[in-house]
Amino acid sequence: MSASHTSKLGLFFSDHHRWLLRHVQRQLSNRPDAEDTAAETFCQLLAARVDPAAIEQPRAYLSTIARRLISDRHRRRRLEQAYLERLMLLPETLAPSPEETHLLLEALHAIDRSLAGLPLVVKKAFLMSQLDGLAYAEIGRRLGVSERTVGRYMTQALRQCYLSGAQA
Numbered sequence: 001m002s003a004s005h006t007s008k009l010g011l012f013f014s015d016h017h018r019w020l021l022r023h024v025q026r027q028l029s030n031r032p033d034a035e036d037t038a039a040e041t042f043c044q045l046l047a048a049r050v051d052p053a054a055i056e057q058p059r060a061y062l063s064t065i066a067r068r069l070i071s072d073r074h075r076r077r078r079l080e081q082a083y084l085e086r087l088m089l090l091p092e093t094l095a096p097s098p099e100e101t102h103l104l105l106e107a108l109h110a111i112d113r114s115l116a117g118l119p120l121v122v123k124k125a126f127l128m129s130q131l132d133g134l135a136y137a138e139i140g141r142r143l144g145v146s147e148r149t150v151g152r153y154m155t156q157a158l159r160q161c162y163l164s165g166a167q168a
Helices: 003-028 031-047 058-088 098-114 120-130 136-143 147-167
Strands: none
Touching: 003 031, 003 058, 031 058, 058 098, 098 147, 120 136, 120 147, 136 147
16 A cells, blocks of 8 residues: 555545544444444445545445444344344253353354345245254245245355355
8 A cells, every 4th residue: 555545544534534433423322333333434445445535425435334334233233132032042051151152143243244135035044944944845834935945045045155255
């Protein structure tokens, strides 16, 4: 990265960081999460290797990235909450340790990222198969689709998982 590009990024950051932090904090009403989201927004800008001088509407650009990150944060929290609620239904002797719970939550986040962009019904079919251990016929019955359609959903989800793993 050239010195001039680094200088442009530094100026861009100093020009917009305070605004972005206030903007995100209004949406999250939590300062630590807002700080994390603002920092991650600039990290994504850095990773994308975008020339800040080429951004015509910097606040709209940053706001769009931040909105996606906030949406991801909410989705992860809902996923975690659903998982933790299911764990509470288990007898204490079968409940995973805190370390196992942490590893399982990380795995769920990785699966969620892998399945991003797929239709909800495809995600549901995949999770019913992989997490609940249901057969295609039962998944089809629950989703109101044929067993063959469930097979297509599974192929689509597995392909997506494979492709996201290849990109990592």
